[in-house]
Amino acid sequence: MGLENGSITIGVIGGGQLARMMVPPAIHLGLRISVLAEAEGSSAARAADAVGDYRDAATVHAFADTVDVITFDHEHVPSFILRELEERGVQVHPRPDALQYAQDKILMREKLEELGVPVPDWAAVADEAELQSFLDAHGGRGVVKTARGGYDGKGVRVVSSAVEAQDWFTALDEDGHGGRLLVEELVDFTRELSQLVARRPSGEMRTWPVVETIQRDGVCAEVLAPAPVQNPATLEEAARIGTAVAEGVGVTGVLAVEMFEAADGRVLVNELAMRPHNSGHFSIEGSVTSQFEQHLRAVADLPLGDTTMTAPAAVMVNVLGGPAEGPMPVRYAEALAAHPRAKFHSYDKQPRPGRKVGHVTVTGDDLAEVRAQAVAAAAVFD
Amino acid sequence: MGLENGSITIGVIGGGQLARMMVPPAIHLGLRISVLAEAEGSSAARAADAVGDYRDAATVHAFADTVDVITFDHEHVPSFILRELEERGVQVHPRPDALQYAQDKILMREKLEELGVPVPDWAAVADEAELQSFLDAHGGRGVVKTARGGYDGKGVRVVSSAVEAQDWFTALDEDGHGGRLLVEELVDFTRELSQLVARRPSGEMRTWPVVETIQRDGVCAEVLAPAPVQNPATLEEAARIGTAVAEGVGVTGVLAVEMFEAADGRVLVNELAMRPHNSGHFSIEGSVTSQFEQHLRAVADLPLGDTTMTAPAAVMVNVLGGPAEGPMPVRYAEALAAHPRAKFHSYDKQPRPGRKVGHVTVTGDDLAEVRAQAVAAAAVFD
Known part of the structure; x- marks a missing residue:
């Protein structure tokens, strides 16, 4: 089974944790993955077949020659390089015409207004x-x-x-x-929401349940899935906006639409990301098809998988690197021992204050209980 | 978080699908994995750092020098080589004193009798x-x-x-x-069962629910989890046997105890495998901790994870390579499209009649329904 006779090699530009977490589903699906990393020893070093500067056109072109489709761990590859790739016939997903809206926040705001999507x-x-x-x-x-x-x-x-x-x-x-x-405008909001959408070149789309994201110091700290929103109209509006944006900008791959649930009831778009996103990490265990698997399927133009949650609740808590007390391996073993239901995800990065070095996900029946477990498991590393 | 400062490298002898499926949890846990493959282009080629003959002592010793612990994709490494490794201070899990019972069926039968475990x-x-x-x-x-x-x-x-x-x-x-x-003796059996057990060097053990395995032509075709056994005493007996064998032989890592549920009510041990096993593939999606993750934790002497099922039922169906009708990538896309809830696992092997080239797992609430879906999804490749 699989794609052995004519396997697809997906080239990922950027060697961070998002590229790293694409590797497991690539193995299971039988897709090959190749990474253009910024530096030796990157988070996705295992899959790195090339190391070089993604801002250098020659480097990116040479990498593209070795793969069947180009996708991204981040949105920072200059647009002109991606357009040159397309002109040379390289498959690039998301396409530069879509990616520009994640690269430039002013272009994004203009586009969202054109689409009639509510923004601050x-x-x-x-x-x-x-x-x-x-x-x-x-x-x-x-x-x-x-x-x-x-x-x-x-x-x-x-x-x-x-x-x-x-x-x-x-x-x-x-x-x-x-x-x-x-x-x-500074939005007075009740909570922040995120709608993940995956879209294939053919237009097939799948959405995950709307999640709540909790930020601390401007960095995603926790994600609650599904979002514990009281008003069903809010979730419908968030889902409507997510799919409208995905279609409107013509994204391929995973799109994260970050939104505010405003105190006055409006749902307003805050940011867009055109790649797997921190707000979707819960889906590795929490959904039948994770955002990482779905992104690979989408950019390889394979049929998308079911996004139903595997449990009533899933909570993801980021682990931020800080001043370590005690050797990390010892604390890691303590965390595994104390939290056998928690799923630990290491990014294989040297800890440094505020740096995302891993995350923990717990799934279960009760959101409050699951959240408490995930927070406690991640706290071992504080 | 994780093991960055002093990461553990696990050396796997054998480059088949079991080694391949250890790679995803190694990535998430932050463990490094290195494979001694039999040949270029093996199923676990991505993780293969060495290619050579596992029956050659010098090859195995050289490989062992590059890793922190040795474990296995198969049980065929000669015992004398593993004993030499232990004498040189190399961590080998399972240890050769345990592994011998999976290597030699007569030794195994003698040991099981000594342990008082029922056998044919x-x-x-x-x-x-x-x-x-x-x-x-x-x-x-x-x-x-x-x-x-x-x-x-x-x-x-x-x-x-x-x-x-x-x-x-x-x-x-x-x-x-x-x-x-x-x-x-030719056992008149109602069904075949398998009990998976994981054990750390410290003795900590975890078991998964007893599963039913359905063989065709001597090869595992389907696994039903949990086993649809009517008599709870049978499941208790199977679990008791599984843990008794794990302790009795002093296994480290994952042990599969294959058993018969005999028509006369006895539960009899058929075979042992001391590594992740086909009867445990369902656990990738079906358990909080998969057999592959647990095997890595056990051989690295890290605390074991919870083995509760993630859904009431999980069914795994093997895909055996046969005469292909139509190009594999086309049939693969058809299978993905028709079965969005099914999880496909490709072993990246060239199809050949009867060869295990992949498997499909479906989880859900109802065993019969889940089984029908998994069988249908795998049948696309028949």
């Missing part, structure tokens, strides 16, 4: 005067974001005066491309 | 006369087995006359070691 009030501002005028019109505060390059809270700043973004404007000026910053 | 009537026979006398005392029929080297029905023959084993006696004579054949 926003503006693209070229200088401090424009920013201050937006802040003045929105109660004196706002969220300023760099259009490109942000992740895990980097490139995001809550400000109450335009001068707080002065350094970013200076950097844009020095960059010489005349870029702008994105500013948004 | 048996004898070790040195020639046709001894064999015929056993057959005469057991209704004229019996099962003859070579003591060493058999698997998947190979080395097993139902006979009604000693002459039918003549070629095996001739081979033993030529071998010059004066070996004997094992002969057993």
